[in-house]
Amino acid sequence: TQLSVGQLAELMKRNSSEIIKFLFMLGNMSTINTTLSDEDIELICMNFNVTPHKEIIIDEDDIEEQISNRVFDEKDLVSRPPVVTIMGHVDHGKTTLLDTIRNSHVTSGEFGGITQHIGAYQVSVSGKKVTFLDTPGHEAFTAMRARGAQITDIVVLIVAADDGVMPQTKESIDHARAAGVPIVVAVNKIDKAGANPERVMSELANEGVMPEEWGGDNIFVEISARNGQGVDDLLESILLVAEMQELKANPKTLASGTVVEAKLDKGRGPVATLLIQQGTLKAADSLVVGSAYGRIRKMTNDRGQELKTAGPSMPVEIIGLNEVPQAGDVFMVYDSYKKAAEIAQSRENKKIERERNATSARSLEDMARMISEGDVKEINVLIKADVQGSAEALKASVEKLDVDTVKVNVIRSTVGTITESDIMLASASNAIIYGFNIRPTAAIRKKAEEEGVEIRLHNIIYKALEELEGAMKGLLAPVY
Numbered sequence: 097t098q099l100s101v102g103q104l105a106e107l108m109k110r111n112s113s114e115i116i117k118f119l120f121m122l123g124n125m126s127t128i129n130t131t132l133s134d135e136d137i138e139l140i141c142m143n144f145n146v147t148p149h150k151e152i153i154i155d156e157d158d159i160e161e162q163i164s165n166r167v168f169d170e171k172d173l174v175s176r177p178p179v180v181t182i183m184g185h186v187d188h189g190k191t192t193l194l195d196t197i198r199n200s201h202v203t204s205g206e207f208g209g210i211t212q213h214i215g216a217y218q219v220s221v222s223g224k225k226v227t228f229l230d231t232p233g234h235e236a237f238t239a240m241r242a243r244g245a246q247i248t249d250i251v252v253l254i255v256a257a258d259d260g261v262m263p264q265t266k267e268s269i270d271h272a273r274a275a276g277v278p279i280v281v282a283v284n285k286i287d288k289a290g291a292n293p294e295r296v297m298s299e300l301a302n303e304g305v306m307p308e309e310w311g312g313d314n315i316f317v318e319i320s321a322r323n324g325q326g327v328d329d330l331l332e333s334i335l336l337v338a339e340m341q342e343l344k345a346n347p348k349t350l351a352s353g354t355v356v357e358a359k360l361d362k363g364r365g366p367v368a369t370l371l372i373q374q375g376t377l378k379a380a381d382s383l384v385v386g387s388a389y390g391r392i393r394k395m396t397n398d399r400g401q402e403l404k405t406a407g408p409s410m411p412v413e414i415i416g417l418n419e420v421p422q423a424g425d426v427f428m429v430y431d432s433y434k435k436a437a438e439i440a441q442s443r444e445n446k447k448i449e450r451e452r453n454a455t456s457a458r459s460l461e462d463m464a465r466m467i468s469e470g471d472v473k474e475i476n477v478l479i480k481a482d483v484q485g486s487a488e489a490l491k492a493s494v495e496k497l498d499v500d501t502v503k504v505n506v507i508r509s510t511v512g513t514i515t516e517s518d519i520m521l522a523s524a525s526n527a528i529i530y531g532f533n534i535r536p537t538a539a540i541r542k543k544a545e546e547e548g549v550e551i552r553l554h555n556i557i558y559k560a561l562e563e564l565e566g567a568m569k570g571l572l573a574p575v576y
């Protein structure tokens with residue numbers, strides 16, 4: 097974390113002169129721009145009675161992201177609504193339960209509006225809010241966890257009383273356990289003639305999920321998701337478990353959280369559902385999500401109503417990002433659009449670098465080897481760049497490369513992302529694709545792999561040229 101005196105003062109809502117004075121008393125001369133060491137920050141926090149928190153660490157080795165570790169005050173923490181995922185075997189009633197809860201417990205003050213399926217919704221239960229992720233099943237849950245996102249506080253395990261414990265019931269238990277999330281059991285379909293809740297209980301006990309009266313620590317509620325019976329009890333139980341968890345967040349800081357769902361909308365562009373985990377998201381905030389960024393153009397709730405602000409545990413849909421993020425990506429608000437853009441750009445560069453290294457020099461290397469063996473006299477190159485200027489500059493420079501008897505042919509040089517037709521052309525002509533300041537989609541990368549076409553990604557012209565020249569000389573520096 098690189099924080100200056102001024103930045104820390106701002107985070108602590110103190111005057112920088114107070115910090116400068118404190119440091120002076122310790123024998124350190126400083127100004128508002130002095131960068132603080134971790135020890136200094138700790139000492140200052142101790143002196144001013146502030147608890148430093150590393151809020152979210154997205155990626156240990158990413159310096160930019162460390163900057164975003166924010167310091168905030170323990171006393172700003174307030175309780176927040178629980179975030180609940182419903183899991184269970186197929187056909188046991190997940191969707192029905194989600195719909196029943198949603199339709200019977202609209203958040204007060206938010207009547208009206210039309211139900212929007214944005215991937216999560218919030219309801220009001222006895223004046224308290226509960227957030228439900230409405231992509232049922234453990235696929236979404238697992239996908240999120242695979243990306244390091246843990247956003248669920250409570251799992252509702254739904255088991256049909258006429259069917260009992262099934263393979264996906266067991267899987268759900270495993271997932272909840274692996275994530276360390278408490279399980280509330282909903283024994284469903286008790287309205288059915290063949291319902292046998294006792295059997296469900298003993299089968300679950302075999303899996304180690306037991307009610308308190310049997311010595312376990314799980315709450316069991318019998319419900320009918322279809323006719324609503326017991327659903328209020330279930331919600332009350334969720335609140336009870338949430339209370340024991342003492343879920344807290346700081347609404348007073350810049351917002352951060354996780355993408356629940358994202359898509360490209362023809363009319364509106366990239367649309368993302370964000371679950372706010374810390375801070376308050378404001379309607380015109382600038383944020384970074386993975387390598388996407390933007391300023392929020394419109395923020396709406398799960399009823400399509402426009403919002404000015406949204407606090408912890410609230411799911412909102414936003415538009416304004418420059419590209420579609422992935423579910424499970426962490427988002428972070430920055431205090432200026434410029435900063436958000438810079439951080440996104442730096443991540444993008446790192447990503448290009450990583451991808452470039454990943455698509456290591458298989459065919460270019462082959463090419464270099466064949467040149468050194470005298471088998472190849474020319475290299476075909478296809479150039480794709482983000483802007484016309486770069487495409488032309490790269491083409492001109494590549495064509496000027498002059499190494500002994502080896503020639504470079506630029507067979508196509510255009511602006512835009514790599515298309516399937518580029519891959520086919522490259523494949524047909526044994527060409528290497530040079531991408532400059534662009535990033536191929538996963539589908540295109542897969543296609544390229546199938547076709548044995550190599551894509552080299554660069555964002556600095558001379559590096560691209562250096563690499564190509566190396567290949568022409570029949571020697572390729574190892575790629576790191």
Ligand code: GDP
Pocket residue numbers: 184185186187188189190191192193232284285286287288319320321322323
């Ligand atoms: P999911 O696959 O877990 O999402 O299950 P669904 O919610 O789609 O439910 C599967 C079937 O069970 C549907 O036909 C529902 O109408 C029915 N169902 C769900 N809950 C109940 C219930 O409480 N009672 C009865 N009788 N049927 C239910």
